[in-house]
Amino acid sequence: MFTFQLQHTDPKSAARAGQIETAHGSIQTPIFMPVGTLGTVKGVHQRELESDIKAQIILGNTYHLYLRPGLEILEQAGGLHGFNGWKRPMLTDSGGYQVYSLSAQRKINEEGVTFRSHIDGSSHTFTPERAIDIQRIIGADIIMAFDECPPYPCDYEYAKNSMELTHRWLDRCVKRMAETGGKYGYEQTLFPIVQGSTYPDLRRKSAETIAAAGQPGNAIGGLSVGEPAEDMYETTDQVCGILPKDKPRYLMGVGTPENILECIALGVDMFDCVLPTRNARHGMLYTSEGIINIKNAKWKDDFSAVDANNPCYASQQYSKAYLRHLMHTKELLGPQIASLHNLSFYLWLVGEARRHIIAGDFASWKEEMVKRVQRRL
RNA sequence: GGGGGUGCGCCGGAGUUGGAGAGCCGGGCCAGACUGUAAAUCUGGUGACUUUGUCUGAAUAGGUUCGAAUCCUAUCACCCCCA
DSSP: OOEEEEEEEOTTSSOEEEEEEETTEEEEESEEEEBOTTSSOTTOOHHHHHHTSOOSOEEEEHHHHHHTTOHHHHHHHTHHHHHHOOOSOEEEEOSHHHHHHTGGGEEEOSSOEEEEOTTTOOEEEEOHHHHHHHHHHHTOSEEEOOOOOOOSSOOHHHHHHHHHHHHHHHHHHHHHHHHOOOTTSSOOEEEOEEOOTTOHHHHHHHHHHHHHTTOSOEEEOSOSSSOOHHHHHHHHHHHHHHSOTTSOEEETTOOSHHHHHHHHHTTOOEEEESHHHHHHHTTEEEETTEEEETTSGGGTTOOSBSOTTOOSHHHHHSBHHHHHHHHHTTOTHHHHHHHHHHHHHHHHHHHHHHHHHHHTOHHHHHHHHHHHHTOBO
């Protein structure tokens, strides 16, 4: 049974600490969820996810997993948990983000979205019902409603029509959820998604509609698609003010460490983002002292730990000079160490946020931390 | 010791039948970007300087020519063959 318990509320901000229960275990919020699009968090072993990074929940992606390995294999394996062996909670995105990211090769109509596969060009239609059915087969604990993530900038008419379409699709997702059940003997929970671009009246309407759907948790989509950070914060603030307090709020696709800290302060409980893993593979490290481009020449003879303040094994064990060497020589271990480090930093960051919310000094800690994490070293 | 061949960018290629070069393609190097992952990807820079441009530059030194990376001479380096 999916539950959310609100444990503490920060006196000086809207930040909250809570706990989610799922069939695969509990999640302490606020939380960051590493992205594992293809059923793997790129470059990271699950043992590292558990013991070094302390990930409590990871993501998978409906669109990508549907294409490969495909539903037949996933069903035979007993869902994605059975396939990749991850024992803890999982969440799947519905493919809604691919409506945005693969916009050059898809067509939207009332019924759904037809994608041209980025792998072989074949044609595949996702409807809200289909997105639910596929996510039932993947077997994630939390499954996302099928939505359209509109681009930024986006004119008012487009944003309004898109939002209304997403709302109609939500009704179909909810209906399909009610008609079906978990394939593997445990419950799956649907999160609907607020849209409306950066238009306050649309966001209000959408947040009210999503709240009224009465699902156990709610998500905010359509942000971190290129809009100024201030717009992201204003929209998140507004929407959090409307979404119910007693249910978790998931801000999709966000973000940088400072984005996450600011949005925790606005009342967000769950985050996911590809930045810590993608940027790690590209040599960008997030540390307690600021941002490092480990490929830069200035680290070539710096034998200090990647991040002495990060208790993660990889951050302590390897020096900046060595990690730079690995990245420069394109050794596979380089991106692995960097990914391990960045994710452990993200999980450390949200863990600290939670600790300070409970201790009652979150607001002042956050102000100090925001300054530190965005420094360029 | 004799004969033949090749020399331009940090490296490797392409190009050259006397006619526009700071200049093609890779790599390296130096930076930058990345936000519900078509991303171990992409973009820019990489002779010098007083930078809307100017100067130097095809192994080195000369020569022929209106004009030379291209032809000639010498020297140097490397490669191949013969002894």
